[in-house]
Amino acid sequence: MKDKRPINLDTAQILAVNNSFIARASILHRASGLVLFLLIPVMLLILSCSLASPEGFDSVFDNFFVRFLAACFVAGTAYHFIMGVKHLMADMGMNEELESGTNAAKYSLVIAVVAIVASFIWVLF
Numbered sequence: 001m002k003d004k005r006p007i008n009l010d011t012a013q014i015l016a017v018n019n020s021f022i023a024r025a026s027i028l029h030r031a032s033g034l035v036l037f038l039l040i041p042v043m044l045l046i047l048s049c050s051l052a053s054p055e056g057f058d059s060v061f062d063n064f065f066v067r068f069l070a071a072c073f074v075a076g077t078a079y080h081f082i083m084g085v086k087h088l089m090a091d092m093g094m095n096e097e098l099e100s101g102t103n104a105a106k107y108s109l110v111i112a113v114v115a116i117v118a119s120f121i122w123v124l125f
Helices: 011-015 022-052 054-061 062-092 098-124
Strands: none
Touching: 011 098, 022 054, 022 062, 054 098, 062 098
């Protein structure tokens, strides 16, 4: 009799077992949500400093590191939004087959890469 209980796998084994494009897009969606969650307090601190005075605003946005953090936040928001729309479409019954799900993940990733590049250009330059 074969034991059907779940087995605890480490991350390398999970990636080796499920190497599909859909799974990687989903994992990146969760990672972008975590990054956004961790950056919210930092972004609120930056907003507070920039709204304190005109000198504070200039000092915040003259700093390249702060602009880079803002660009990462905007890029993460764009990626998370686009992949979230893909997940909502999957919840409505679209793209449930492997081929259409893979195509939706690829198209979403292309749109997200364009949005990420655009957000970095917009915030940094």
